[in-house]
Amino acid sequence: MKLIFFGYGYSAQRLAATIQTNPPNELDHKDKKWEIIGTHRDPTGKSADHGIALRAFSRGQPLSHQDLEGATHIVISVPPDDDGDPVFDAHRDDLIHAQKLRWLGYLSTTGVYGNREGAWVDEDSPCLPTGKRGRKRCTAENDWLGLSREHDLPIHIFRLPGIYGPGRSAFNSLRSGQAQRVIKPGQVFSRIHVDDIAAGLRASMQRPHPGAIYNLCDNEPAPPQDVILWASRLLGMPPPPEVAIDQAKLSQMAASFYRDNKRVRNQRMRHELGFSPRYGNYRAGLKAILREERTGD
Numbered sequence: 509m510k511l512i513f514f515g516y517g518y519s520a521q522r523l524a525a526t527i528q529t530n531p532p533n534e535l536d537h538k539d540k541k542w543e544i545i546g547t548h549r550d551p552t553g554k555s556a557d558h559g560i561a562l563r564a565f566s567r568g569q570p571l572s573h574q575d576l577e578g579a580t581h582i583v584i585s586v587p588p589d590d591d592g593d594p595v596f597d598a599h600r601d602d603l604i605h606a607q608k609l610r611w612l613g614y615l616s617t618t619g620v621y622g623n624r625e626g627a628w629v630d631e632d633s634p635c636l637p638t639g640k641r642g643r644k645r646c647t648a649e650n651d652w653l654g655l656s657r658e659h660d661l662p663i664h665i666f667r668l669p670g671i672y673g674p675g676r677s678a679f680n681s682l683r684s685g686q687a688q689r690v691i692k693p694g695q696v697f698s699r700i701h702v703d704d705i706a707a708g709l710r711a712s713m714q715r716p717h718p719g720a721i722y723n724l725c726d727n728e729p730a731p732p733q734d735v736i737l738w739a740s741r742l743l744g745m746p747p748p749p750e751v752a753i754d755q756a757k758l759s760q761m762a763a764s765f766y767r768d769n770k771r772v773r774n775q776r777m778r779h780e781l782g783f784s785p786r787y788g789n790y791r792a793g794l795k796a797i798l799r800e801e802r803t804g805d
Contacts (some may be wrong), residue, residue, distance in 0.1 A: 509542045510578050510608075513776040515564060515585035516546025518676060519615065519668075523583065523706040524560055532710050545575055547586075567591065570598035578786070580608050581713060585615040588644040596651050604659045611662050611716050613709055614652045614707045616645050618669045618698060618723060622627040624770040626694050631667070631721045631776050637766055649721075656719045664712055666705075669772055670765075672790075673702030674797050678739035682748075687740075689733040690766070692753040696729040701787040701796070711783040722777045728789035729771040735790045742798055 511527065513520040524544055531542055547565035565571055567589065570631060575597065584595050591597070603609065622628045622636035635646045649665050656663035672678070681687035708724045733750065740747040777783050787793035 509580050510569070511542055511544045511545040511581040511583070512576070512579050513544070513585070514582050515583075516548055516560075516562065517585060518673070519671060519702055519705045520546060520583060520585060522673065522702045523709055526706050526710065528559060533712050546573075547571065554562070560650065565594075565598075567594040567598060573602070576606070578608055579606060580610045582612040583615065583709065584613070587641075588648045593648040593651055595646065596655070598653065602722050603655070603661060603790050609662060611713050613654075613666055613712060614649070616665055616667045617642070618667045618725065618770070618772050619768060620646050620649065620667065621768075621770055621772070623768045626696060626771065628771045628773055630773040631723055634704055638767055641764070648746050653719060653721075654661055660718070662716050662718040664717065665718075666709065666712075667721065667723050667772075668705065669698035669700055669723075669725045671700055671702055672793065672797075674700075674800050675708065677794060677797050678735050679743060679794070679801075680799065682736070682739055682743060682745055687736050687748050687749050688756055689736050689750045690753055690756045690758070692766055693734055695753075695766060695769050696731055696771060698725040698770075699735075699790055699793070700725050700731045701785070702794040703796075704785040706789055707786065708781065708783050711777075711781040715781055717780055720780065722781070723772050723774050724777060725772045725774050726785050726788050726793070727774065727791070730790055734738075735794075738791055739794050742794060766777050 513524065524546065527542055542558045545563055546560055547563050549566050550563050551562040563571060563575055586595050619642040620635040620637050621633055622638045637643045637646055652663050652665065655661055678687065696745060705724055737747050787796060
C-alpha cells in the first residue's frame with residue numbers, strides 16, 4: 509500500500525501517524541505495510557516522522573513518476589492558487605492512468621456554502637461562496653468530481669470547517685494573550701478535531717464511494733466566544749473581555765470567517781461511512797487536548 513500526501517501539514521501528519529501505528533483493515537489486502545510520501549513546497553531542513561519520505565512539490569515542480577508509481581491512496585490538501593488546483597494541473601494525466609489507485613481524498617472547506625445566516629446546510633446544498641477563496645475551492649471540487657465521472661476514478665471530496673487540535677486550539681491563543689471573545693449576535697461556527705479528520709478519512713478508505721462529498725464536522729455548531737470561555741475555565745484563567753465585532757482587531761482572514769454564518773450537518777458521514785466524531789463538540793475536544801498535553805496520551 510502506498511499513500512501520498514500532497515501537502516504534508518497538520519491534518520496529514522495526524523493521519524499518517526495513525527496509519528503507521530494502526531493501519532486500516534483492508535479485507536482484500538493482508539499486507540499492512542504502508543509506504544508514505546508527503547510533499548512540501550520546500551522540504552529542505554524539514555523533518556518528518558520515521559518512515560515518511562518528504563518530497564518537494566509545487567506547480568512548477570511536480571512529483572516524479574517514480575514517486576507516483578504504485579500509489580494506492582492519495583490525500584490532497586494543497587489549496588488552489590490563482591491559476592487553479594496545482595495538483596490537478598500537474599498530475600491529472602498521471603492519475604487517469606494510475607492503475608493501482610483505490611482511493612483519493614480532496615480536502616476542501618465548508619466555506620464553499622457561503623453565508624446562510626445561521627441556517628443548516630448539507631452536502632446537497634448549493635455552493636454559494638462569498639469570497640475568492642471559496643470560489644476557488646468550488647472550482648477545484650468541480651474539476652476533481654468531473655475527473656472522477658469521466659474516468660471512473662475513486663475521488664472523494666471532504667468539506668472541513670474550523671480545524672483544531674493539540675498545538676492549535678483556543679488554549680494556544682489564551683496562553684499567548686491573543687484570544688478575543690468576539691461578539692457577533694447569532695454567529696456560530698462548525699468545527700472538527702484533527703483526530704476526527706483522520707478517523708473520518710480512514711473510514712472512507714475502508715468504504716470507498718467514488719464521487720461522494722462528505723462534511724467532516726462535529727455535532728454542535730457554536731458561538732466562538734463560548735469556546736474561548738470554556739477553554740479559559742479548563743485552564744483556570746480569567747477569560748478575555750467581550751468585544752463587539754465592529755471593535756475587534758481581526759486579521760483579514762479572521763474577518764472573512766465572520767462574514768459566513770451557518771450550521772453544517774454531518775449525517776452523510778454517519779450513514780455512509782458508519783463514522784461518528786469521537787469529539788462531538790468543542791467541550792469534549794478541548795478536554796481531550798488538555799489531557800493529551802498533561803499525560804502525553
